[in-house]
Amino acid sequence: MSTPQEPEGPVFAAPTPTGAVPDLAHVELPPVRPDGGTAPGGAGPGSAFAHGVGAPGTTPAWTGTLPPPHDPAVEAARRRTARRRVLLVVGGVLALALLVTGTVLGAGHLRDRAWAPVASAPDTPVRAHAVQLVLGSCIDELPEGSDPLGLVRVVPCTEEHQAQVVGRRDAVPAAVWPGTEALAARAAAVCGPQMLGSEPPAGLEFVVVTPSEAGWEAGDRASLCLAVTPGGTSGSLLD
Incomplete structure (x- = not known):
């Protein structure tokens, strides 16, 4: 705008028609009283109306x-x-x-x-960030090695998958950044076979996923415990 x-x-209003301005040197003004006023019938204190310009009781007309x-x-x-x-x-x-x-x-x-959290048991595969994963989410495939966990493909647990979220721990929003090692230690304390409802299958591994410092600053407080089957599996470990 x-x-x-x-x-x-x-910007001024349109002037009134130009009139003849008298020579003020020859204009007779009302006599001034000793108290500073004018004689009866004259203009008010400090004012005078010239003939042809205005008179007492009228609106002064101006030239120019x-x-x-x-x-x-x-x-x-x-x-x-x-x-x-x-x-x-x-x-x-x-x-x-x-x-x-x-x-x-x-x-x-x-x-x-x-x-926004994803459904724990989606009907069809969906793409999700780590912070969106919930208890029971089954992940199609994890990144290689120690690569950060970014977007992952969440699938119905009845389909073959490599990992499942078996634990999630959220820090309070006002919590300060504790450091990578301290955060991982806290998450690891509640990540292991005890998170499962039954005896873990052979070869099962547990992986802790925690927010990066940048993610923490952005508001991510979720630490995940993943049960990983390197060769893949189907079904839920929490049933």
Whole structure:
């Protein structure tokens, strides 16, 4: 929204028709009383009306382009212009604020969607971030080696998969970053065969997944315990 261009010069009301301005040196003014006033019938204190310009009890007529002081029409026009200018400026600020607010809310909405928990037993495979995984989520395949766990494919546990979330621990939102090792130690304390409802199958491994420092700063507080079957398996370990 743009602010209207300011006029190049002052804006005045249209002048009254030019009259003959008398020579004030030859104008007879009412006598001044000792108390500073004027004789009865004269103009008020400090004022005088020249013949041909105005008389007591009338609106002074001015020659030239200067507006009469306190002219109601001119003052009203100025106030309307000022109000329009203020409204336009405020409107521009409001539009900017709405744009910024919309951007912030839009970013928050996108983050909420990216962090929304997935169904623990989806009917069809879905792509999800680690923070979206819940107890029971079965993961099609894990990254090689120590690569970070980014987007993974969550599948129904009846399908073949490599890992399953058998434990999840969330720190409180106000918690400070404890460091990578301390965070992993806390998660490992609740990650192992005790998380399963039955005797673990041979060859089962347990892996702890914790937020990175950047993820923690972004609000991720979820630490995961994964039961990993390197050769793949089907079915849920939590049944």
